[in-house]
Amino acid sequence: MRGMILVISTLLSVLIVACNENTPKSSPRVQLTLPPIATSTPRPTQIPATASPLPTTVSWWPTAIPEATQRAVSVSRINDTVDPTQNLLLKEGEPVPPIVLTDIDGNRYQLDQLQGKVVIINFWTVGCGSCFFEFPLLQAVYEKFGDDILILAVNVSDLAEETRTLATNLGVSYPMFVDPEGAIFIRYFGGAVVPTTYIIRPDGTVYNAYVGPIDRTLLDAILTELGIQESS
Template identity: 25%
Template sequence: MDGGDVTMKKENKIIIAVLAMLVIAIVIVAAVLILKKIDGSRYVYPEKKEEKAEKAPDFTATLLTGEEFTLSENLGKPVLVNFWATWCGPCVGEMPAFEQLKKDYGDKLVIVAVNCGEKTEAVQGFVDENGYTFAFAIDEKAKISTNIYPTMSIPYTVLIDADGNIAEEFVGAVSAEKQYKIYKEAIEKVLNEKK
């Protein structure tokens, strides 16, 4: 083996090492950017459809009280519909935000949490244990969250204005405090548009 071969092998090793480091750096930068995007977009705020408002699909569900809740019968004021489950950590974590909104707005806002796919007993136990006072609906077969308001994940919350149009949609949750602020801002916007 002559000196030229050794030098060429060293150069090849250096080039391969530099290329490997470059690939690793690109992967790290891409991962950071993707994670930032995911973290920054935990909430999906669709662009406001100014040209034509999208009507919220009507649905009927049985409340824990045994009464029927029909969306169209509750219009005339904003309605906040939340799709959730007791096994969903972020869903359970944001429930105090809905309770606070219920206290803040009283009869000016309708709040209904539609449970996706669980038995009435499980939901009733959860509500009793936590002392929530807003409406809870049962969708044991998850037909509403699958067919009428299809979503890829929960929690999924829809703010419907007094005219029955979808004003905002929210996917995901972080903390009750942050959720409260986000929902309150959206509700205030809807209430102020009506004036």
């Protein structure tokens, strides 16, 4: 009996030791230090006395006008045999040839007989962006100086109905023409690209020719030099 008790006691001792050895030790604790949460928005610091004061008024215009720079323009080339950088056929001071143009309404104009007014011959075509830029400009000048100038707008194509529709939609009231395949433009004026604008003096001679779009400043300066000015 004592032997049995001894055996049981021995077994209990072994089990207790084994349990103590197999019990996992607790992991060490790691303490994190977090920044405190802001309970209110921090107030801004005072503006230094050396800071530039805010303006009391706001100007919507620049104090100086920037110098004019060259701008890229779009032109349409219609004659590959002519160098557009060279002078056109009609030079300054030369008389215009006796060409007859018929507008889309059937009216005939013989160029060498259109004397007494400044004649502006504007060659253009459908699909030329810079050409369309000139229409409202020329219309404004025509309405202002119509008694002293004549504007002839020549479409270097055979699109008569399209030309008529365009004139109606844009409110153009000066004469419109078509020049199929630019035959007159190329043969008599040496044209290569549009827009190209010829200015004819009241005596029927060429004042100058301009390849590319013209603007109001240039046109006003030309008319002033030719004696066309707004009445005071």
